Amino acid sequence: MLRIIFINKDMGKKCFMVLLLSLFGIYTTQAGSPVLKFNQDGKFKIVQFTDVHFKYGNPASDIALERINEVLDAEKPDFVIFTGDVIYGRPADKGMITVLELVSRRKIPFGVVYGNHDDEQGMSREDLLKVIQTLPYNLTTQAEGISGVTNFVLPVKSATGEKNALILYCLDSHSYSSVKGVGGYDFLKTDQIEWYRRNSSRFTADNEGIPVPSLAFFHIPLPEYNQAATDEGAILVGTRMEKACAPVLNSGMFAAMKQQKDIVAIFAGHDHDNDYVVAWKGILLGYGRYSGGNTVYNDLPNGARVIEMKEGKREVETWIRLKGGTLINRIHYPMDFVKKGDPK
Secondary structure, eight states: OOOOSSSSHHHHHHHHHHHHHTTTOOOOOTTTTTOOOTTTTTTEEEEEEBBOOOOOOOGGGGGHHHHHHHHHHHHHHSSSEESSBOSSSSHHHHHHHHHHHHTTTOOOOOOEOOOOGGSSSSSSSHHHHHHHTTTTTOOOOTTSSSSSSSSEEEEETTTSSSSSSEEEEEEEOOSOOSSTOOSSSSHHHHOHHHHHHHHHHHHHTTTTTOOOOOEESSSSTTTTHHHHHHTTOEEEEEEEOOOOOSSOOSHHHHHHHHHOOOEEEEOOOOTTTTEEEEEEEEEEEOOOOBBBTTTTTTOOOOOOEEEEEEEEEEOOEEEEOOGGGGGGEEEEETTGGGGGGGGO
16 A cells, blocks of 8 residues: 655645656655765765675685775765675675675665676575665665666766756666577666666756766676777777677667767676776776675776766766775776867
């Protein structure tokens, strides 16, 4: 049973609108959730941890917790996103809480999108979400009526709080293909793409028809990652030690993002030996840095990707932080990806 308590007439109108929008899969806020906002200096910093592959009680995972703590203390982000494969052993609930509490106890808002291994540890995606949602400062929700569980969109307010200055799209990229005759990893579904389009169009309409600068986060990279990385004219910064393990089928999310004209950059995980960024058709395609311990394959020292946005700019500054304060691969997009002779 759904029960709404109206405090006053104006509040009643707002509650009615929230209910109506939620029925159509449009973004809604949750009462009591932290509000993301640009700082007074006009900056908003995100830390991306990916593929922690945490095994509760396994000393091989200690280095993952050490790195997460170190990065959080050094960067002091405004928001943290975990792009999948947070856990890699049982008990799933204790493992998930152990990792996420490092962020929650620092009172930093955070979100989680699932990888292909998170629900292989004895708990379903839905049950894991219930665990995640017990923690303070969690912003992970489930958009009703579309494929997957960790689909949610987060607006970041301007420094004055007057408008939405940045939009974060977080998507569940599922696990393995269920299409007969098609192996490999799953793809973003048509209803997820339409959900993104609806939200994007609404935010654009609310911004006087101007697309709001946006970022997207999910675990499994899009097929376009391989197209971009192998293009002879590509400017690629970082490490590429393996082909992107992307879906065989291309469901059209990248094309939708180009049509909506709001996405500045996409950040994924999944491939532990990749941490590069590469520009493709006007969107920056990036990987996080493997953040886990020695519980799965990895040939790169663990760390995290840091992403900094400036209010009112369709620009990204990003770098990787490693042990001991080492910073590598700092880039400014799009400035560092403009080649001589390119049209301005």
